[in-house]
Amino acid sequence: MKATVRVEGLEKRYGLTPALRGVSFELTPGEVCVLLGPNGSGKTTLLKVLATLVRPDRGVVEVGGLDLRRHGRLVRGIIGFSGHQTYLYEELTVAENLRFYGRMYRVADLDRRIREVAEVFGLNDRLNTRVRALSRGFQQRTALARALLHDPPVLLLDEPTTGLDVEGRCRLAALLGELRARGRTVLFSSHAFELERAWADRALVLSAGRLVFDGPASDLPANVLNLGGAHARV
């Protein structure tokens, strides 16, 4: 099957500090992959490179067969990204934020699509609430709804469960299952692997910028993040 994400020999430095060192992997349609690693291992940098927010120093990065460096704008159209920040305007309501981003992505039948993603994340009752009045959990749900709004073939989620309650996590888990069934590719980072192990088919483990494990999520030991502390060995 043709890869939707192809990363080969990816390197990124911040000044003298290496963040990613020769990372290579491929993701195929319908694959839900969890990205693990201790703090500072390069998870966020890797996701931001794939989202075109950080320019790689070396290596090949393709999303949907498009080279990231040459087709950044096209790549941005086929990925959904949710980061540590919610990317929401606090003065606007949930619906206004989603409508604004929907217009940026030129989402067809936008009002219907907003209702759909609001339903997925249980936001129907809060569509007319200003974001600043929402709890952290509902802000996170709105951020996830924003990332999903244009139904992207590739979804990149950086610690998506941050701030989510049990119901929010269940909704996210159900969504990942549905996306898998629809052939979407999902790469999400996690610090709570034990809780989210069942969500992923595959796991990538980064340690000090190197990819130290790439295989079925079920093959990973439960204490994967504790192995070797900041330099996890698997």
Added chain:
Amino acid sequence: MLGFDRLVALVAKDLLIELRSRDVAYSTLVFALLVLVIFNFAFELRAENLQVLAPGVLWVTFIFAAVLALGRVFAAERDRGVLEGLLLCPIDRGAIYLAKLVSALVLMLVVEAVAIPAFIALFGLNLPLLPLGLVALLGSLGFASVGTLFSALAAHTRTREGLLPILLFPISVPVIIATVKATTVVVAGDPWELALPWLQLLVGFDALFVGISYLVFELVVED
């Protein structure tokens, strides 16, 4: 690709946020009016020095107020990390610059629309509004074109409030000179043709710096 619909959506979003928060408009307007009142007390404008001082008073007021407004152009994005959200959108990043420029320009023109009648009343002038409005539009566009770019640049720094005027004032000297000279023609009631060279300079500056800023904006907002 620069889509007009997206540009409209970006500007509408900025103006709606400003309409709700009124963070920038109120503070800028009050500041402009206060500066005009202070100048009114500081200078004793008489018929013989009015034509020399009044244009300078007006534009110093506008420029100081504009620096205040331009410093907040990327505030909503910077303070809440939303700029990355905009950069994720499949739009030409120059479109973000153009939208911010239009939003800043609208804000500056609203402030000027209130400040000019106050200026006329305080200094007892009788000015034709249409020519003055044209000068204000071209001057504000020039100032906002550079200011919006530098505001994005300064947003990444710790000393952004101090850095913006240091970057902005030197490069805006042609705009300041041209607007003051053109306004002098309006205040003096001289033939309008005398202001044409200054207006041409303003149009040239505006076109040049809107174009350059549009092209380099992507480099400014990259990591």
